[in-house]
Amino acid sequence: MEIQWFPGHMLKTQRLIQEHRSQVDVFLEVVDARAPFATSNPLLDELLGDKPRVVLLNKIDLADPRATSAWKAWYEQRPETRAVLISCKERKNLPAISHAVNELCKDKKWFGLRKVRGMIVGVPNVGKSSLINALVGGKKASVAPKPGHTKGLQRMNISEKFDLFDTPGILWHKFEDPSVGLRLAFLGSVKDEILSVSDLVRELVVTLSALYPQAFSSYWADPVKGLEESEEQVFGRIEAWGRKRGMLAKGGEVAWDRAYQALLSDFRTGKLGRFTLERPPLR
Numbered sequence: 001m002e003i004q005w006f007p008g009h010m011l012k013t014q015r016l017i018q019e020h021r022s023q024v025d026v027f028l029e030v031v032d033a034r035a036p037f038a039t040s041n042p043l044l045d046e047l048l049g050d051k052p053r054v055v056l057l058n059k060i061d062l063a064d065p066r067a068t069s070a071w072k073a074w075y076e077q078r079p080e081t082r083a084v085l086i087s088c089k090e091r092k093n094l095p096a097i098s099h100a101v102n103e104l105c106k107d108k109k110w111f112g113l114r115k116v117r118g119m120i121v122g123v124p125n126v127g128k129s130s131l132i133n134a135l136v137g138g139k140k141a142s143v144a145p146k147p148g149h150t151k152g153l154q155r156m157n158i159s160e161k162f163d164l165f166d167t168p169g170i171l172w173h174k175f176e177d178p179s180v181g182l183r184l185a186f187l188g189s190v191k192d193e194i195l196s197v198s199d200l201v202r203e204l205v206v207t208l209s210a211l212y213p214q215a216f217s218s219y220w221a222d223p224v225k226g227l228e229e230s231e232e233q234v235f236g237r238i239e240a241w242g243r244k245r246g247m248l249a250k251g252g253e254v255a256w257d258r259a260y261q262a263l264l265s266d267f268r269t270g271k272l273g274r275f276t277l278e279r280p281p282l283r
């Protein structure tokens with residue numbers, strides 16, 4: 001399943017980030033803790049240049065806690081990358097962000113004399129606008145459970161010491177590795193309207209079964225064989241899941257479209273469980 005999504009507003013955002021770069025002291029790159037690599041945009045290395053950057057692994061409330069610990073340990077071995085694990089929803093670990101920002105800026109000659117200016121960047125739907133709201137404790141930025149929600153740059157006053165730009169999520173032209181495109185799509189960073197939701201959900205079931213063979217044990221009695229599953233078995237699993245959830249059409253058939261949508265939505269909102277789609281590299 002090949003996935004590509006690079007609408008015009010992303011190119012525009014890229015230019016806006018470049019134009020505003022000189023006004024920014026520190027970039028806050030938000031990624032999804034369930035797939036920190038796939039949700040990290042390779043274009044940013046070029047766009048942000050040598051400006052200081054903090055990587056924020058958001059949505060840890062949805063990620064597998066064991067995998068999150070492994071990611072934390074992996075980033076700790078890389079002092080050149082400052083990473084902070086957070087949940088905007090549960091407002092977890094937010095003070096660590098200003099600590100990391102201050103550490104990066106404290107030796108600058110302007111530090112303490114004027115506000116620190118930050119810019120939040122990242123792929124769509126990772127929680128950039130939610131981060132603004134979590135930091136100010138209100139609803140300053142508009143948030144939605146779909147990608148491409150924020151349009152245009154917006155400068156927000158976070159505190160007496162900190163201003164932050166919110167930016168629209170951006171992707172890149174081509175996902176060289178198709179599994180990266182898939183992970184972005186599973187997590188809702190690609191517009192669903194350009195995808196075949198049924199194909200996507202079948203890929204999701206195969207992926208989750210391989211990573212978490214026990215994940216669906218309450219829905220499916222027979223053991224999952226992960227990547228060795230046949231197409232028919234995967235269909236069978238979605239059918240069993242839909243049936244168990246009472247999604248039936250006339251005549252007792254499973255209402256397939258509803259089942260696909262609901263499974264995807266339950267995965268994204270964590271109702272299916274807490275899963276992480278990537279593990280840190282061994283070296």
Ligand SMILES: Nc1nc2c(ncn2[C@@H]2O[C@H](COP(=O)(O)OP(=O)(O)OP(=O)(O)O)[C@@H](O)[C@H]2O)c(=O)[nH]1
Nearest residue numbers: 088089125126127128129130144145148149150169
């Ligand atoms: N469970 C959970 N959901 C979150 C968290 N942070 C954000 N969300 C949800 O993720 C969805 C996207 O959040 P936004 O803040 O709009 O994401 P964004 O990165 O600004 O998206 P774009 O503006 O489209 O690029 C919303 O449904 C949020 O409620 C989190 O820490 N945990």
Ligand SMILES: [Mg+2]
Nearest residue numbers: 128129149150
């Ligand atoms: Mg936004």
